[in-house]
Amino acid sequence: MESVGAAVATYQAQNDGAQDRSRMRSGIFNGMGIQLVYSVVAFIVINLFKTTFTTMILGHHAASAVASADQYIWIISFFFPVHGFLMIFRNTLQGWGHSLYAIISGVGELLGRSVASVLAITTWGFLGICYANPVAWGVSLFYCIVMVVWVFHRNHPLK
Template identity: 25%
Template sequence: MPLLRLERRHCKVSRGELGRIMNYSLLTCVQQSVMNFGILMVQGLVNSFGVNVMAAFAAAVKIDAFAYLPVQDFGNAFSTFVAQNTGAQKAERIRKGIRSALWVSVGFCLVSSLLVCLFAAPLMGLFVEPGETEIIAVGVEYLRIEGMCYCGIGILFLLYGLFRGLGRPGVSVVLTVVSLGTRVALAYLLAPIPAVGLKGIWWAVPIGWVLADLAGLVLYRRKPLPAETACAPEG
C-alpha cells in the first residue's frame, strides 16, 4: 500500500516535536521525583514511631495503593482520550469526557472506600500475623482514614490526566507539589502534638489530595483551556 510505504524523505526529525516530547518527559520526571521525595520524607517520620508502626504502615500502604490503582490507570487512559480529542479539535467530546470520567471515577472510589473501611482488619490480616494486634490496629486506623477520602485521589488522578492531555504537564507538577508539600508539612507539624500523633500523619495525606484538587479546579477555571478555544496544545 503506497500510504504505508516508508520513504527516505519521511526519515527526518522535527525539532519542534522533539522539543515538545523532551519538555513533556522532563516535567513527568520532575513530577515523579517530587512524589518519591515526599514519600521518603513521610516514611522517615513514620519510622520514628517504632517498629510496629513501620510494619503497619508498610502493609497498609500496599493495600491502599492496590485499592486506588484502577483509578490511577483510569487517569492515564483519560489523558490519552483528552490528547486525542485535543489534536482532533473535538472540544465538546472533551467536555463530555470530563463529566463522564468524573462520574466513573467517583463511583469507583466510593465503592473502594466502602470495601476498605469495612474490611480493613481482614485486609491487614493478609500481610500481618493474627497475633500482631498492635500492628493490625495501627494499619486499620490508617486504612479507614485514607479509605474515607479515596474520591480525593481519584479526582486528582483525573486532573493529572486532563492537564497532560491538554498539553499542560507543568500544571500536573504544580498539583503534585501542592499535594506532597501539604502532606509533608502537615505531617511534621501535627505528629509531634501528643493529642494528635500518628493520626496527624494519616490525615495529612487526604488533606493534601483535597487541596491539590481545589488548586487544579482553580487553574482549570481561571485559564482558558485549549478545549474551550482552539483545542491546540501549548508549545
C-alpha cells in the same frame, strides 16, 4: 485510579486537537463518574476485609497495631474520590499539553504531605499521619480544578 487518569489524558489530548469543547467537558465528568464508582466499590471491599488482612500481616497479638492500621485504611479509603478526581484533573492538564501545571500539582502534593507529616509528628499524632495524604490530595485537587477551568476558558473561548 492512575490508569483512569492516564486514559483521560489521552482522551483529552485527542479532543483538544479536534477542538471539541463538549467532549472535553464530558470527558472530565465521565472520568469523575468512573472514579466515583470505583472509589465506592473499593471502599466497601477494602473495609469489609481490612481487619482480616491486617491481622494476617501483623498477627493476632498485635491488636493495637491492627486497630491503628484499620483506622488508617478507613480514612485513606474514605478519601479515594478526592484522589480519583485529582487523577482526572491532573491528567486533563497533561492531555491538554500543560505538563508544567501537572508537575506543579505533584510538587504541591509532595509539599502538602511534608507539612502534614511534620505537623503529625509535632502536634497531630497518628491521626495527622492518617490525614496527610487526603489533605495533600485535596489541596492539589483544588489547584488542578482552578487550572483546568482557567486553561479551558483561555484556550477554548465560546464562539
